[in-house]
Amino acid sequence: MSKQKTNKLKILNDPIYGFISIPNSLIFDIIEHPYFQRLRRVTQMGMSNLVYPGANHTRFHHAIGCMHLMQKAVQVLRTKNVEISEEEANALYIAILLHDIGHGAFSHALEHSIVEGIAHEEISLKFMQKLNEVFDGKLSLAIEIFEGKYKRKFFNQLISSQLDIDRLDYLKRDSFFTGVAEGNISSDRIITMMHVKDDELVIEQKGIYSVEKFVIARRLMYWQVYLHKTCLSAEALLVKILQRAKELAKNKVELPASSTLHYFLYNPITHNNFTDETLDIFSRLDDYDVLAAIKEWVNHKDVVLSKLASMITFRNLLKIEIQDKPFTKREEHEIEKKLKNDLKIKDENLHYFMFLGKVSNQAYNMNKPIKILTKKGKLKDIAKASDQLNLQTLSTPVVKYYICYPKKFLLN
Template identity: 35%
Template sequence: MAYKDEQLHEEKVFKDPVHRYVHVKDRVIWDLISAPEFQRLRRIKQLGTTNLTFHGAEHSRFNHSLGVYEIVRRIISNFEGRPHWNSEERLLCLCAALLHDLGHGPFSHSFEKVFKLDHEYFTQQIILGDTTVNKILERVDKGFAQNVSDVIAKTYKDKLVVSLISSQIDADRMDYLQRDAYFTGVSYGHFDMERILRVMRPMEDQVVIKYTGMHAVEDYIMSRYQMYWQVYFHPVTRSAEVILSKILHRAKVLYEDTHYTFKLEPTHFLSFFNGNVDLKDYLKLDEGIVSYYFQLWQEEEDAILSDLCERFTNRRLFKYIEFNPNLQMNEWMELHRLFMQAGIDPDYYLVVDSSSDLPYDFYRPGEEEERLPIHLLMPNGELRELSRQSEIVESISGKKRTDHKLYFPNDLVEKMENSAMKERVEEILNGQGDVKNAN
């Protein structure tokens, strides 16, 4: 029997808190799960610093990847025998679903910003490079690894396959909304996935939703909207991310300073600091390693690095106020000057952070990131874009919400020795509304 058709002697199952069970029957999928590059995802948290806000959010990219695989497995099981569905794409869909997050690094988004990395690039490098994952995929068929990479990169020729893991209603989102809601303990991310899976229909270039399932999709869209503002953009989580980013930035600056010597050479970070990260170095770095260095750096001679690492490790986060630098430039410049005069480096201790989200969008030709809208399949066979049929979705379609906050260490403000300077800083900060504690 060909490797791509080989089945396990007995179906394997993973007990899952969201989907109850994740079912694995294909030898290829079982081998991919066992690959070291996939096992590494156990050591990468799904939500980065969110566990400092919601203490239950300790789940990993490994959990999520299995969940996305399971949802796609169920979707294509429902598609069997339907028009427009090519059953020969089954294994490709399952592999792409399982491996779609393979390239995420520790504290993904903060790391990417500081070191100018792209997890999607590294996902492709793992799939196509000299890795166990690549060897498994190439055993399926010559060029199969490239097809998996193309699906994840959204360049694969069969757009229906791509839409299963990358669209405005895909397996990726359906898993992380429910999984993140479960582990954070909030109620916002729950929706009737069973109903949505039942009313999904394959079309030539995307999955569409039978019109009778519109209300379940409305619930899904609103769940996503609530999760972004109540969980993903939570200001306390953002405070932790601000400090994390500043630690990495400070460590990089110190490394580039030829007069500074770390007590222990940051071996795992060298290629990141030098801007020439290869795949081998990338795969060695996980959140356990990063946390180890943060522990060590609390003892560094550099006061800024030491202080920031202590704050992050012991959860002494920055406080914050609502603050839009585009509208409050004069206040921003004055605060910057006063912090400098007080000996508090504003590059590390006075940080504006902005969050924005577009919960649902219709098709806008020519935009840099074209979003394929969700279509409803009407009784007469017509496809109708969701926001044209749903007043709820229409009310938030195309509306980008942005939030700005200013983060700062209130304990250092309170310790300012110049009373007039301290009074003026507090006047500016308090003038923008109540100073909120990151607790």
């Protein structure tokens, strides 16, 4: 009996957009590849589900959603006589599909603890180059667009700019799964208003209010969701757990972990030694490895690792205070003294339980302006074209300072 061929022109049902079609067999095969399937096991929003219980969606959801929106964008631009060949369109779909493939477990936490000196964008590029070998060079144009090296500048703007396809999906998707209505932008309307002028991605004047809402939504989502103080506390705690595990591994202390996580704990991984073998092991590392290890570390003999792991497992997070100006040395020393006296935390372990940081949010960057195409065919920065909002005010970065320290527990 002959082997039945797989139908590669599948349709997926997405909670945000409804039915999403996979445009061709090459993209189907890329999605089926283990590198891409790993994204099913990497959450889009890290530890945010400790604040917003519905925020369990994955990088896989986001990537598929981005591919769908890119199909719409290509369709819209073609109706406005912007020539995009089939080869170019396909490259755009692949570039946006793979733009986040280099994110590690729990996204940014891994970049600040286990893998150092190499950003997820670089790892994404390494994955794309490896997939290009697997698929006989069919990803070359997508890589060129992703790196911003393709002759048509607006292609890269669709992938990475202040109003790119990535942001149009994640704001709408994260708003849906968190239930935070302020982030619910009209991505359809914005895409419908897209045009190209002088090789730049622009928005027609009719879409100005949708863009204004997008900028405001992004600002609100950052303060209300991405930089929510409890989310910050949880993410910081996760980083500290991984840093402690890495320190213990360096001192040859045995830690229960999957073989994949074990490799990253016991080998110093930097930009310089991130080999093909490292990439292959990284492609098997996901949230499950980290969560399973943390559950085991709750009972580890190292009291620091055990306490940190317990805090995140049972959601007994660090207290966090946020303010508009840096904490003074006096404020810092007062908390230090209290922790040492009341909670008996040793000096050498203090930095795991008490630490300072800062976060900033810039709703609009005037150095990379969103251009509005006026009815007279002129291009205007939205900050100047907007008659309702003072977007120039929103272009000033807002910086907030935080300090984390434990609630009540004893270190024996």
